[in-house]
Amino acid sequence: MLDDIAVIGRDSRTGGYRRFAWSDADMELREWFAGEAAGRGMELVEDGNGNQFAWWGAGDDALLIGSHLDSVPDGGAYDGPLGVVSSFAAIDQLRAEGFAPSRPVVVGNFADEEGARFGIACAGSQLITGALDPAKALGLKDRDGLTLAEVLTARGRDPRAVGRTDLLDSIGTFVELHVEQGRSLIHSDAAVGVATAIWPHGRWRLDFCGEANHAGATLMEDRHDPMQAYAATVLASRRLATDAGARATFGRLEVEPGGTNAIPSRVRAWLDARAADEGQLDDLVDALVHQARAAADPDGTTVTLTTESVSPAVEFDAPLRDRLAALLDAPVLPTGAGHDAGVLSPHVPTAMLFVRNPTGVSHSPEEFAEDADCAAGVDALASVVRGMA
Ligand code: HGY
Ligand code: MN
Ligand code: MN
Ligand code: MN
Numbered sequence: 001m002l003d004d005i006a007v008i009g010r011d012s013r014t015g016g017y018r019r020f021a022w023s024d025a026d027m028e029l030r031e032w033f034a035g036e037a038a039g040r041g042m043e044l045v046e047d048g049n050g051n052q053f054a055w056w057g058a059g060d061d062a063l064l065i066g067s068h069l070d071s072v073p074d075g076g077a078y079d080g081p082l083g084v085v086s087s088f089a090a091i092d093q094l095r096a097e098g099f100a101p102s103r104p105v106v107v108g109n110f111a112d113e114e115g116a117r118f119g120i121a122c123a124g125s126q127l128i129t130g131a132l133d134p135a136k137a138l139g140l141k142d143r144d145g146l147t148l149a150e151v152l153t154a155r156g157r158d159p160r161a162v163g164r165t166d167l168l169d170s171i172g173t174f175v176e177l178h179v180e181q182g183r184s185l186i187h188s189d190a191a192v193g194v195a196t197a198i199w200p201h202g203r204w205r206l207d208f209c210g211e212a213n214h215a216g217a218t219l220m221e222d223r224h225d226p227m228q229a230y231a232a233t234v235l236a237s238r239r240l241a242t243d244a245g246a247r248a249t250f251g252r253l254e255v256e257p258g259g260t261n262a263i264p265s266r267v268r269a270w271l272d273a274r275a276a277d278e279g280q281l282d283d284l285v286d287a288l289v290h291q292a293r294a295a296a297d298p299d300g301t302t303v304t305l306t307t308e309s310v311s312p313a314v315e316f317d318a319p320l321r322d323r324l325a326a327l328l329d330a331p332v333l334p335t336g337a338g339h340d341a342g343v344l345s346p347h348v349p350t351a352m353l354f355v356r357n358p359t360g361v362s363h364s365p366e367e368f369a370e371d372a373d374c375a376a377g378v379d380a381l382a383s384v385v386r387g388m389a
Contacts, residue, residue, distance in 0.1 A: 001085040002374075005032055005069075006077060015365040016074025020142075021050070021112035021123070022151045029069040033109050036088050040095075042107070048161025049127035050111030050152070056091060057104035061172035063389045064348075065090070065381060066108030068124075068340060072116050076367025078179035082355060082374065084109055086177045090381040101389035103172065110340040117142045119203070120309045125340035127163055129347050134163030173320070173349045173388060176341035177381050179369050180354035181362035184333040191376035194325040195316055195352035196332045198342040199247075200281050201274035202310030206233065206292055210301035212257060212265035224300045226267040227255065232295035237271070237288050246275035246284045247336055274336050277313055314342035317349045324351050327387050328380050337362070353380055 009017045009025025019025040030052060037044040037054030045053045055062070067083025087107040094101075111124030118140035126132035138149040138159050149159040185193050208226030234250050241248035252270035271288070275281040292303045325332050333354065341352045355377035359368045369377075 001036070001088060002077060002081060005029060005081060005085075008032070009071065011074060014074045017071040017077065017365075018073055019069065019071040019075070020073075020117040021070055022148075022155050023117070026070055027155065030109070033069065033084065037107070040088070040091065045167065047128055047167040048158070048164035049124050050157065051124045051128055051167075052109040052111075053167065054088075054107040055104055056106070057101055059104050060170045062104035062106045062170055063101070063385060064106045064108050064171045064174040065177065065385065066106070066110070067176050067178055068110045068113035070112055070114050070116065072114045072363045074365060075114070075363055076179075076361075076365055078355075078357070078367050078369050079181065079362055080113060080178075082179045082369060082377070083177040086355075086374065086378045086381050089378045090385060093378060093382045094385055099386060101385065103389050104170075105385055105389050106171070108174075108340075113340055115203075115309070118148050121203070121311065121338055122340050122343045125343040128165055128168050129343055130163075130165045131343060138162055168344075168347060171344075171348050174341060174344045175324070175351045175353065175381070175384050175388075176339060177353040177355065177377055178339060178341075179362065179367060180333075180335075180357045180360075181337040181367075182333075182335065182357075183360035185331070185354060185356035186358060186360060188331045188333070190331050191356050191373040192328060192380045193331045193333045193354040193356075194321055194328065195335055195341070195354060196321060197316060197334045198311075198314040198338060199274045199276060199334070199336045200278045200311060200313040201272065201336070201338050202281065202285070202307070204271045204273065204285060205306040206230075206269045206271060206289070207304040207306070208233075208267040208269065208292070208296055208301055209304065210265060210267075211263070213263045215261040215263060218263060223263055225263050226296070226301045227264050229292065229296035229301050229303065230267045230269055233269070233288065233292040236291035236295065240284060240287050240291065241273075244275065244280060244284050246273065246280055248273045248284065248288060281310075311338050311342065314345050316341075316345060316351055320349045320351045323387075324353070324384060327383060328353075330380070351384075353377065353384070
């Protein structure tokens with residue numbers, strides 16, 4: 001089934017995927033999801049937040065499986081879709097053996113997990129759990145200045161339905177299967193692992209403001225150049241994160257006005273920072289902002305800081321985690337990546353399964369999983385459903 005969607009949203013230049021929330025590619029994937037549900041006689045429900053749910057059976061205490069279908073810019077083929085495709089495949093496997101669940105089994109496609117278009121990760125799962133204020137979400141703008149409200153309306157959705165949380169009431173457990181975004185399973189030689197925890201992580205925007213001026217006529221000592229301060233901050237972030245055993249990434253940059261022969265007036269930089277616990281994360285970001293201000297000071301540039309979204313640390317439910325690790329005879333492993341399962345875990349018993357990624361690379365076209373390991377992931381998910389539904 002991954003092959004069925006392989007062409008959707010793929011950039012032929014880079015081989016990566018650009019499947020941003022409510023984009024044409026995302027709409028094609030939504031139609032694909034609806035078709036998979038219909039083809040299996042599963043009832044399709046879309047909550048007001050854009051999350052899609054395909055129901056096998058009806059009622060409460062449903063076992064939710066699935067993941068997301070959107071991507072980061074030039075993302076890989078597996079991050080998200082592997083969980084959705086494996087869920088449908090596990091249901092096919094169970095039905096073929098005549099398994100009849102005693103509780104509803106639901107395949108979910110969470111909206112905008114990557115936050116690549118509107119800037120907040122896990123937007124769909126944060127909305128259904130009440131963790132994200134609907135008004136804030138609707139006011140988020142993409143790079144073209146379109147708000148989520150305008151985009152939803154253009155896609156025939158009612159923005160007033162955003163923020164509905166009632167559908168979560170009928171979910172009893174969530175188990176998300178995901179390609180591993182790291183190298184633990186390679187070292188453990190297992191095809192499938194069980195998640196223990198998700199690091200706290202957040203996104204911040206640092207605006208370095210200076211003075212536009214002529215690139216040739218302005219002496220170096222007379223410059224108020226925000227790009228210099230930004231560059232010093234990026235270098236400092238590597239040292240700070242390395243020393244702290246944490247992670248800091250500057251992956252998005254906007255330079256104004258952006259002329260080759262003009263010193264910039266402003267540099268807007270997005271930071272993704274993660275650490276093993278909230279205290280470490282706070283310390284890392286504080287130290288980084290301190291360095292940014294120090295780097296800006298000699299040039300007289302100023303640094304303004306905007307906090308966009310911070311996800312807390314997540315320890316998965318130990319009983320469920322340990323039960324699945326025993327059931328699957330699988331290793332348990334932490335992850336620095338964020339997931340919808342992390343957002344749901346304070347609300348319903350949640351677990352995550354990881355499928356080995358021999359490259360260890362993710363959020364890149366290099367992301368990969370062997371067919372045999374993907375099949376092992378489907379078997380594992382089928383075992384979980386057999387054991388829990
Ligand atoms: O950023 C993350 O960790 C996730 O892939 N959204
Ligand atoms: Mn991702
Ligand atoms: Mn993901
Ligand atoms: Mn000066």
